[in-house]
Amino acid sequence: MEASGHSTGTPSNGVHTIYILDQSRQVGSATPETIAEALTYLHRDGVLVLENAIEVEHLDRLRELLQPEADEIAQDPTHHFNFGRHTRNMDQAPPTILDLMFEDVWANRIAVSVLQSLLGPDLMCHYANGNTSLKAEGRQPVHSDIDKPHPLYPFAYGINIPLSDMNVENGSTELWPGSHRESNIDQHITVTDDEYGLAIKPAIVERRRHISPPVQPTVRKGSLIIRDIRLWHAGTPNRTDTPRIMLAFVIQPKWFQAPSKVTLPLKSKALLDSWKANSGLEYAAQWVDGDVDHKKVNSDDVDFSTGNSKLLELEPLMHPAPRFISSL
Template structure:
């Protein structure tokens, strides 16, 4: 797997299949994550695997959007033609290589500690004609502005693009290093979109098969999709276990629970299992 910066421009280590990162590659990956708040890992999946996920996703989205009484799983997000969908923990979305990819698990254990938990499983789609979202972060500093200095990472989102992410189809824009910004009390009412104009950003342009791990505090936004196809990614959120929060929608079907190995069950231990 190729480990790169958010701009996906730096050469990285190469490892394929189920192999874990060796000590040097893991160290470089963690350094990039600490410095920029995000790291991209190429070749995590082959094209056929992503094609299977995309076909299943498109079918599920079509079903949810055509539900007679509407869908509670599909909701609009900030910006025109942007939606999110809560994902069911069913195959192929609940497959071990999706929810507990070995290299992702390796990095998460180093960043969050070995006792981390999944707390949310979502997805984001930008349809043709989508607009810029407001710059935002998925979680603020744990202690707000009270501490005055950044803490270690407490939450990470895994993004699995289900298509190539390009300038044309609205690849995510990120502000590297912004995860280390602790708001001053004087900035409490300032919009991040206004503050971000003074900072350098990068576009999350990566091919099918690549994945990204992002600190939840990192400033980012969706951008206009000027292509003729939907730009979609899965978004799985993991956090330190002591935070204790989880989405009420995160529930594990009993059949899925029984199929998972014990290390995956541990990651989802906070979610109820449904008969």
């Protein structure tokens, strides 16, 4: 064990977990040793769990508000369901009520320090939403969260925060460790001649299944999951009567110039400025007067692709040699 955390188990085809000690969680710091361990497994697997990284009381307060709202949101015929309503997997964003905007949820300092070591010091959060799995039998296709040409190196990470223990029974996300290392847009299905979908071509998925099958980790409340945006994953059925709520944030380097913005009330700006002072994380905010109805937030137009003109010129280098497209 070292000053900020220790490993709690790392099966070769599972999700590596680092336990964050109470003192480290309370001060929001990670030692160089923890960062080294986190980066090593994020490079290998594309996903990592930081256990005990968030105050459980904060998650309980959020769940107290969001869980009763889940059924209400699901009844809205215009609300966004991921891969169709039959999956019962829908957007459910965190509230932007100041008293419920907890720093260890919205700008977790330990997670930010890990991502700064990967992506550089100037980080932007381009997405603040959530993923709720309602009781269902349907599931999502295997996919990644970007459907445009993208670099073959890390450029975005998702932070997933379950508000309760998450397991196979209540719809723990299916993850494909290592798939990020050869993930590229040519593996995606094509919707039209010039448009890609999020889903991975089924034949490629089946080839990888024989080499490195997916996992569904058990994740304890108080944990956060760091996931490379390129990693293959899929929503799975929640077989319980209780909605499984998992918040989601996406962080990218400022130089990447991703277009997506987070709609936030202007009255929260001072709070977000304090987070930036504490950790360096900035929000790509669309400020509005008055309140923001979190129940209406959806991911229909989210876009994690680059707006950097030089990187757009380099798009041909985002397509690997043909042998890598189907080698998984």
